[in-house]
Amino acid sequence: MNSTEPATAKRRGPLGIARNWWILITTGIGIALVITLFSPFASPHPDGLERVAEDKGFIDSGKDPGYKIIPDYTFPGVENERLATILSGIVGVLIVAALGLGLGYLARRTRPAAEPQPPASASPGSGGS
Numbered sequence: 001m002n003s004t005e006p007a008t009a010k011r012r013g014p015l016g017i018a019r020n021w022w023i024l025i026t027t028g029i030g031i032a033l034v035i036t037l038f039s040p041f042a043s044p045h046p047d048g049l050e051r052v053a054e055d056k057g058f059i060d061s062g063k064d065p066g067y068k069i070i071p072d073y074t075f076p077g078v079e080n081e082r083l084a085t086i087l088s089g090i091v092g093v094l095i096v097a098a099l100g101l102g103l104g105y106l107a108r109r110t111r112p113a114a115e116p117q118p119p120a121s122a123s124p125g126s127g128g129s
Contacts, residue, residue, distance in 0.1 A: 029097050036089030039073075040082035069095070 045051070053059040070091060075084040 025097075025101070029093065032093045032097075033090060036086055036093060039089045040085045 050059070053062065070088040073085045073088045074081070075087040075091070078084040078087060
């Protein structure tokens with residue numbers, strides 16, 4: 001902070017995000033990326049909805065999406081299945097983080113500016129004369 005900024009001004013990081021939020025966001029993304037290292041060790045058995053669909057016999061009536069970014073958690077050109085799963089998880093985390101940050105940035109830019117608040121010492125009943 002330089003001498004021309006008010007003492008109450010918040011320090012800002014990339015995209016105009018307050019420094020504490022930026023630390024929280026990067027920590028969350030970092031944790032998500034570390035968790036992807038363990039993704040190859042997840043259970044190979046079907047989970048919730050897929051298991052019910054198999055048990056009730058309607059698994060084959062489902063339709064695939066019109067597009068697949070990373071089909072079946074594989075990464076094109078990578079022969080090692082565990083490494084491909086890790087890479088697809090990393091790409092997925094980065095895509096979701098970029099979309100979330102981008103949408104947050106757009107939402108912040110489009111909201112109306114807040115009215116400036118008077119300094120705390122000028123508020124009624126503060127005891128100052």
